[in-house]
Amino acid sequence: MLNFITNEQMRKADEYTIKHLPIRSIDLMEQACNSFVKRITEDISVNEKITVCCGTGNNGGDGLAIARLLRLKGYNNITVIILNIFSSSSPDFIVNKKRLNQLKIPLFEIKKANELPNNLDIVIDAVLGSGFQGTLKEPLAEIIKKINHHAKYIFSVDCPSGLNIDSSKIKKYQGIKADKTISFQRPKLFFMFPESIVSSKSHEFVFIGLNEDFLQSLPSDYFWIEEKDIVGKLKVRQPFSHKGIYGHLLIIGGMSNTMGAAVLCAKSALFTGVGLVTCCVPKENFSTLNISQPEIMTLERENFNEISLNKFNSVAIGPGLGLTQNSKEIVHKILKEKIPVVFDADALNIISEENWLGKIPANSILTPHLKEFDRLFGSSEDWFARLEKARCKAKELQCIIVLKNQYTFTLLTD
């Protein structure tokens, strides 16, 4: 698990690594740029026309080093454009400018948008990185607008220029609209939110050699879960074992017109390792389950009151359940049992409609999508606010909240 960190924390990690590895700042920049170049050379061939647009801070220094490293790898069609509009240049930018001058790469310095060429193909955006603060003013706003207009594909270095990555309040975004952002050492939390799509269509991150022990010691409320974090937690089937020792799940869901939701839920449970799955559905839908997944056992929803929940290891309620009076009575009965349950879909909608949030037993799992979440907890100004709300509500209700989206947020109770 990697902790998401802020720009400020990243700066500390940068300082710590320089001091304790030890490594010179210019060498760390070189390492970062090598990682960036290694990644983008998988996507672009040596003949492509590449324009590297640079500011004069460290992000701009990265751009100059990237241009040089690409050139050394045989990329011959590179042009560097330096935006000569900032009040100062960082020391590492100055060093990299000298290093670049030793290679025969066309380099232009511009001050206005009309000096920018129109025929931009692939652009490497190294104008502004994590040091950007405030808002974009002229002539920078106009230059960036022109880059967005003329580029065929934009790779942003570390973050799209002009994006305040730690503040998702981008009502009128004016910065670079990247096709892909490759950030350093960590994914950026902001890219987990749908709002980020205006600034970057896709994102990746590369390791640049910052001290991981220090980084992981930095406080964070959110963590990026990787495949390797999950794999070890899955229960492996042991030789001579049988379905009876891998848990029995009861799913309450499905109606004639929404049986697919119950089927998909049951299939997912079996796929992820549950030994026995019983679905409680209207009797007329038994054959749907039997045909689509014969392992699934069935119980009649009409006889729900006679079912003893004790014989199941876990209970999930909601997929395709519907909002009928009968569905409401079943949700109410489940809530009264005071056992932790997985609440999904219509079970959540019923809980919102009936104002039963306070009745949810501790340690339950709530799995809302965006709209179900907002129905439960009210609307939010943006995704960052929604995520913070989810984090607080998980603590308050002592329930795990799984907020589903392109990236799913799992909020724990502590």
Ligand SMILES: NC(=O)C1=CN([C@@H]2O[C@H](COP(=O)(O)OP(=O)(O)OC[C@H]3O[C@@H](n4cnc5c(N)ncnc54)[C@H](OP(=O)(O)O)[C@@H]3O)[C@@H](O)[C@H]2O)[C@@H](O)CC1
């Ligand atoms: N993480 C790491 O360990 C490593 C990080 N590295 C890299 O360093 C980057 C951070 O570099 P950084 O701190 O020099 O800042 P950076 O993004 O270049 O911006 C500074 C420039 O922004 C300008 N500027 C600011 N606000 C503005 C505004 N509103 N409107 C206009 N201009 C504005 C400001 O202008 P000035 O105020 O001087 O006029 C200055 O010129 C980081 O993103 C990554 O790429 C790697 O090199 C190595 C390892």
Ligand SMILES: [K+]
């Ligand atoms: K950038």
